[in-house]
Amino acid sequence: MNAFFISALQQYGYPALWLIVFVAAVGVPISGSLLLFGAGAFAAFGDFNLLILFPVALSSAVMGDALGYFIGRRVGTPLLGWFERQKRFRFISGQALERGRAYFRRKTAWAIFITRFLIVALGGPINFLAGIERYPYSRFLCWDVSGQILGAIIPLGLGYLFAASWEEVAAIFGTFSGFFLVLLVALLLSVQLVRGLRQSKSVSVAKVEANEALQLLESKKGGDSDSLPILD
Amino acid sequence: MLSERAKLGLLSFLLLLALGCLAFTTISTIQAVRHFQQEYREVKAGNVSTIHSWMTIHAVSRIYRVPENYLYCSLHISNPRLFRHATLYDIARRRRQPVDQVIYTVQATIVAYRKTSPRLLTSPSVCIMKPLPPTPEGRTSY
Numbered sequence: 001m002n003a004f005f006i007s008a009l010q011q012y013g014y015p016a017l018w019l020i021v022f023v024a025a026v027g028v029p030i031s032g033s034l035l036l037f038g039a040g041a042f043a044a045f046g047d048f049n050l051l052i053l054f055p056v057a058l059s060s061a062v063m064g065d066a067l068g069y070f071i072g073r074r075v076g077t078p079l080l081g082w083f084e085r086q087k088r089f090r091f092i093s094g095q096a097l098e099r100g101r102a103y104f105r106r107k108t109a110w111a112i113f114i115t116r117f118l119i120v121a122l123g124g125p126i127n128f129l130a131g132i133e134r135y136p137y138s139r140f141l142c143w144d145v146s147g148q149i150l151g152a153i154i155p156l157g158l159g160y161l162f163a164a165s166w167e168e169v170a171a172i173f174g175t176f177s178g179f180f181l182v183l184l185v186a187l188l189l190s191v192q193l194v195r196g197l198r199q200s201k202s203v204s205v206a207k208v209e210a211n212e213a214l215q216l217l218e219s220k221k222g223g224d225s226d227s228l229p230i231l232d
Numbered sequence: 233m234l235s236e237r238a239k240l241g242l243l244s245f246l247l248l249l250a251l252g253c254l255a256f257t258t259i260s261t262i263q264a265v266r267h268f269q270q271e272y273r274e275v276k277a278g279n280v281s282t283i284h285s286w287m288t289i290h291a292v293s294r295i296y297r298v299p300e301n302y303l304y305c306s307l308h309i310s311n312p313r314l315f316r317h318a319t320l321y322d323i324a325r326r327r328r329q330p331v332d333q334v335i336y337t338v339q340a341t342i343v344a345y346r347k348t349s350p351r352l353l354t355s356p357s358v359c360i361m362k363p364l365p366p367t368p369e370g371r372t373s374y
Contacts, residue, residue, distance in 0.1 A: 003321040003331075006286045010317040038286065045291045047317070164275040164295045167284065168268035175264045179257035186250040193243045200236050 002031070006038050014052060018060040025064025026071075027124025032061065033155050034170050040159020041166035050160060057152040058145075061116075065127050065144050072131020080132055101133065108135050109143050116147025117154055119181050280339040285321040285331045292320075292338055298345050306341035307334065 008016045017039055024032030036057055043050045084094065104111070108130055115123040130140055158173070159166040275282045278296055289312070293300040304312045307323065315323060320338065324331040 003285050003319070007319050007322045007325075010288060010319055010322070013317075042288075042291070045288070045294050047288070047290070162268075162272065164282065164291075165268060165272045167286070168264070168271045172261065172264040172268055175257060175261040179254070179261050182250055182253045182257050186247065186254050189243060189247040189250055193240065193247055196236070196240050196243060200240065203236075 002034060005030070005035055009035060009039060010042070010047070013048070014056050017053070018056050021057055021060040022064040022067075025061045025123065025127075026068050027128065031120075033120045033151070033173070036152065036155035037159040037166045037170040037173075040156040040161075041163040043156070044160045044163035050156060053156055054152055057156065058148055061148045061151060062141075062145055065116075065123070065148070066137075066141070068124055068127030069131040069137065069140055072128035073134060074131075076128055076132035077134065104129060105133055105135075108133065109139065112140060112143040113147040116144065117151035119177055120151065121177070122181070280342050283320070283335050283338055285324075285335065286319050288317060288319050289315060289323075289338075292342075296342050298342050302345055303338060303341055306337055306344075 005020055008020070017035065020030060020035055021032040024030040024035075036053075039048055039053050039057070040050070042048050043053055084097065111122075111126050112130060115126045155170070155173070158169050162169045271282060275295065280296065283292060283296075287295070289300055289303045289307075289309075292298065293303060300312065304315070309315050309323075318326070320334050321331050324334040327334070
């Protein structure tokens with residue numbers, strides 16, 4: 001697959017690069033980033049001009065992201081509404097879904113920025129989700145362009161610098177991207193776990209205190225026949 | 233839906249899973265870095281085993297310092313202009329050959345060129361080269 005795209009890049013030049021990066025940015029599982037590494041390497045051999053490659057890569061990625069965003073906005077929002085109304089397929093409670101959506105709304109800017117150049121594989125889904133959440137397009141565009149500038153400079157620059165070994169550099173970038181994603185997930189889970197443990201501890205402390213208070217009240221009442229129940 | 237204890241258990245399990253994945257990705261990243269270092273060293277040394285299917289004849293010529301015409305001659309390409317942007321993968325596909333066979337031919341040509349005097353270089357229109365030994369199946373590294 002990659003050999004085919006590299007071949008197309010060599011045969012058809014900049015238009016092929018624009019089209020492939022655009023399609024990858026929309027969310028089709030093609031590695032646009034890998035192609036940019038290759039394009040950078042070919043620029044080092046004199047086949048492409050780095051100063052033309054950069055605007056071509058940037059414009060195609062930004063336009064692909066915009067299309068993904070508007071698809072999410074047009075199609076995703078009614079789809080999510082329909083999903084929320086369904087009870088048959090629901091494996092996530094409405095509250096959990098709303099919590100997740102609220103969390104995403106708080107972190108959308110960072111999610112957009114990081115997925116442009118570091119966790120590139122999640123770029124398509126994030127565009128779609130940002131559209132579903134009706135994140136303001138002006139802000140989306142701002143974070144998108146900022147991230148995509150890095151998303152174009154890093155692979156093109158590394159490809160240009162390590163021309164003959166660009167595939168190996170791209171492999172490092174890919175594995176590091178995976179490492180960073182898993183690290184983020186592990187950190188989030190750790191925070192959730194610590195919060196959960198603290199919460200359960202505070203609940204048990206509150207129960208003990210409540211029991212002590214009840215026992216104190218009972219002993220003060222002394223000979224009353226109706227004693228208050230002790231909490232579990 | 234889930235009790236507090238079950239939620240904590242699930243979170244712990246997911247965290248363990250994430251830590252396992254973290255270890256795996258760390259090892260993969262380190263291996264990728266080592267592989268890159270090894271490959272980079274070999275490319276610098278001019279080892280022909282580092283020729284890949286994505287390379288064009290022009291790129292091979294630049295990396296391994298062999299004249300383009302010499303490589304085109306070895307592949308029996310009479311009109312290099314048509315193949316200026318063709319990768320080795322593309323050349324193999326056009327000739328209906330396995331890509332490894334084309335890579336082997338290029339490797340053998342580079343090794344042969346290094347053995348002979350650079351004076352054997354030819355003009356674009358004339359091609360004076362000894363035929364290469366028969367290509368074995370699969371890719372051979374030198």
